[in-house]
Amino acid sequence: MQIRPPSKYHLKDLHKEIDLFDRKIEHCEHHAKFDSEEDRASALQKLMTARQKVVKAAAAMVSQGIVFDPEQLPRSMKAELQSAENPANA
Numbered sequence: 001m002q003i004r005p006p007s008k009y010h011l012k013d014l015h016k017e018i019d020l021f022d023r024k025i026e027h028c029e030h031h032a033k034f035d036s037e038e039d040r041a042s043a044l045q046k047l048m049t050a051r052q053k054v055v056k057a058a059a060a061m062v063s064q065g066i067v068f069d070p071e072q073l074p075r076s077m078k079a080e081l082q083s084a085e086n087p088a089n090a
Contacts, residue, residue: 006061011068014058019074021051 004010025047034040062068070078 006064006066008066008068011058011061011066012072014054014061015068015072015074015077017054018051018058018077021047021054022074022076025051 025044028040028043028047032040032043034043
């Protein structure tokens with residue numbers, strides 16, 4: 001497997017992947033049909049675990065100093081960033 005070097009373009013792709021996982025999780029929570037709640041919980045756990053791996057990879061790249069455009073952050077991360085910048089409003 002070829003490993004991509006850390007770059008702003010790879011970070012942008014990771015942010016897109018996080019946004020995709022957010023949409024998949026939202027669909028799984030509210031729209032997908034499952035035989036039981038245990039099946040739904042299992043599917044949600046798998047999606048959240050996969051999302052966490054991508055979030056950790058993106059956070060590692062940011063901590064290495066790779067710059068990114070805040071406008072290209074996933075919606076879920078924009079909300080976190082805004083609440084971190086404005087703690088009085090949270």
